[in-house]
Amino acid sequence: MYQARCISCHNANPKIAGSVGPEIFGASLEVLKVKIQEGAYPLGYTPKRNTHAMPKQSLSDEEIKYLFQYLNAKP
Template identity: 45%
Template sequence: MLALILLGAACTKKETKVASPVEEGKRLYAVHCTACHAADPKKDGAVGPSNWGSSLELLERKLVHGDYPPGYTPKRPTRVMVQLPFLKDQIPNLHAYLNSP
């Protein structure tokens, strides 16, 4: 029954219009990143630092490979971020949001 209600709720969600890369990136950020990073990516989160202005390369390395681009100095010494490789195809949207004005 719970599953049916959830399905019903999902179907009625107002998301019929096509979102821009920035809007889609904002939604993805809220869903996948805010457990550790701040809801506002310009601010530091409880576990993860601010990631505003992240480059495509940095997002790709952290999300898909779990490491940093060569020569990059991490903002925090603890490397606790889990890889989120299923977001690989969404990296351009996340990049658009994190570099939007």
């Protein structure tokens, strides 16, 4: 799912910045959820970038949970 939906902007290796988006390895479940579903950030979170280039995507909570596990997997 990460390869299909995210690497047009983020790097195929989430530890490295992509062509458009920053590195996102280790992103918290809350940041992923709010950023993907609402195009926003959790209250009090300092974003890595101040741009608003990333479009929202209608992923389910379950799909985001899988992305979270993928982006937080130990090598």
